[in-house]
Amino acid sequence: MAMTVHVDIVSAEGHLYSGQGEMIYAPAVMGEIGIAPRHAPLVTQLKPGEVRVDPGSGKPHEHFYVSGGMIEVQPFKVTVLADTGVRAADLDEAAASEAKRRAEDALANSAADMDLAKAQVELAEAVAQLRAIERLRKGS
Amino acid sequence: MAGAKEIRTKIASVKSTQKITSAMEMVAASKMRKAQDRMQATRPYAERMRQVIGHVALANPEYRHPFMHARPVKRIGYIIVSSDRGLCGGLNSNLFRTLVREIRVLRDAGTEIEFCTIGQKALGFFRRVGGKVMAQATHLGDAPHIDDLVGTVKVMLDAYMAGTIDEIRIAYNQFVNTMTQKPTVERLVPLSEGDDADQLKHHWDYIYEPDAKEVLDGLLTRYIESLVYQSVVENGACEQSARMVAMKSATDNAGSLIDELQLIYNKARQAAITQEISEIVGGAAAVS
Numbered sequence: 001m002a003m004t005v006h007v008d009i010v011s012a013e014g015h016l017y018s019g020q021g022e023m024i025y026a027p028a029v030m031g032e033i034g035i036a037p038r039h040a041p042l043v044t045q046l047k048p049g050e051v052r053v054d055p056g057s058g059k060p061h062e063h064f065y066v067s068g069g070m071i072e073v074q075p076f077k078v079t080v081l082a083d084t085g086v087r088a089a090d091l092d093e094a095a096a097s098e099a100k101r102r103a104e105d106a107l108a109n110s111a112a113d114m115d116l117a118k119a120q121v122e123l124a125e126a127v128a129q130l131r132a133i134e135r136l137r138k139g140s
Numbered sequence: 141m142a143g144a145k146e147i148r149t150k151i152a153s154v155k156s157t158q159k160i161t162s163a164m165e166m167v168a169a170s171k172m173r174k175a176q177d178r179m180q181a182t183r184p185y186a187e188r189m190r191q192v193i194g195h196v197a198l199a200n201p202e203y204r205h206p207f208m209h210a211r212p213v214k215r216i217g218y219i220i221v222s223s224d225r226g227l228c229g230g231l232n233s234n235l236f237r238t239l240v241r242e243i244r245v246l247r248d249a250g251t252e253i254e255f256c257t258i259g260q261k262a263l264g265f266f267r268r269v270g271g272k273v274m275a276q277a278t279h280l281g282d283a284p285h286i287d288d289l290v291g292t293v294k295v296m297l298d299a300y301m302a303g304t305i306d307e308i309r310i311a312y313n314q315f316v317n318t319m320t321q322k323p324t325v326e327r328l329v330p331l332s333e334g335d336d337a338d339q340l341k342h343h344w345d346y347i348y349e350p351d352a353k354e355v356l357d358g359l360l361t362r363y364i365e366s367l368v369y370q371s372v373v374e375n376g377a378c379e380q381s382a383r384m385v386a387m388k389s390a391t392d393n394a395g396s397l398i399d400e401l402q403l404i405y406n407k408a409r410q411a412a413i414t415q416e417i418s419e420i421v422g423g424a425a426a427v428s
């Protein structure tokens with residue numbers, strides 16, 4: 001039997017694939033790479049593209065689309081950490097300024113200084129209400 | 141029988157409320173199961189990520205990323221994970237209370253605080269009580285996507301890199317079981333020194349493309365994002381289970397309220413009948 005390597009493909013939102021492979025193809029930033037068992041240890045970033053796993057023994061290839069991420073290669077273990085969305089420095093930057101803008105919009109008329117006393121009063125009220133409900137329930 | 145009609149209307153209205161709360165309870169129960177599955181699904185990514193970072197950090201002891209390096213804390217940034225909707229018992233209030241208690245101590249010690257909110261409830265809270273909110277994300281829905289959090293997390297990480305804040309903490313509800321949710325505040329950045337260093341016997345000599353620094357930067361950013369994402373998903377599971385419990389007790393309460401009202405209604409009706417009979421009897425006696 002041909003030599004195989006253990007492959008894990010995971011994304012932040014879930015587990016995509018786990019199994020043995022004779023060959024793995026991945027779209028690395030410096031160009032597509034093919035990884036055979038006993039590949040030298042490698043860590044690299046991925047660009048959007050397709051990750052293919054050849055499970056060997058004539059079985060059909062497994063295809064996965066990744067929109068970027070990381071791949072870690074050890075001689076007998078390959079881990080693909082896939083991104084779920086397209087990532088780029090300027091896109092991230094846009095998302096960050098968007099998040100900032102939303103906060104500014106939403107809190108346009110509120111004080112920049114947190115009023116701790118007010119917060120505690122408000123929370124004490126909420127808790128008191130919950131306790132009252134609790135008591136009512138036990139009493140009935 | 142003026143009272144009886146009013147009571148009947150009241151009973152009808154409580155009944156329809158009960159229908160709504162019991163429907164919400166069932167919806168929350170099914171959403172909770174899905175949220176719990178989602179919670180399980182996010183674990184492998186963070187675990188693998190931690191392993192890879194551990195390997196890479198071990199192989200490159202000379203490069204210390206700022207995320208791994210603690211410095212004196214003068215300003216703290218909080219990422220607060222809350223739910224978008226209410227009707228989930230004391231879930232958000234308990235979290236905010238834990239937070240306010242911690243902030244009070246910190247503020248007395250002279251530490252400055254900044255916030256970053258996730259979810260409508262946290263935003264509403266800071267809108268009322270004030271506080272410096274740097275970024276926010278709301279309406280993540282039942283199945284949040286990590287892409288929706290990237291911007292919010294980046295604002296915090298950028299502030300950390302720029303030295304505006306010296307520590308990032310995250311506040312969320314930890315899912316213990318269906319009945320219990322634990323408000324938790326944890327340190328996110330700087331990353332705590334992993335105790336898994338001993339387990340890493342293998343010392344890989346990696347090839348890095350394009351280079352070690354860039355790879356490690358990318359890894360750490362993603363790792364922190366995935367931790368925040370995990371907290372959001374976990375908080376989501378907490379929200380659904382808290383809502384389920386709250387709606388269950390609301391349904392029960394409506395049930396006992398209906399019983400009580402029914403009793404009052406029956407009494408009122410009986411009183412009316414008795415009065416009518418005595419009137420008739422009285423009238424008949426007067427005639428004869």
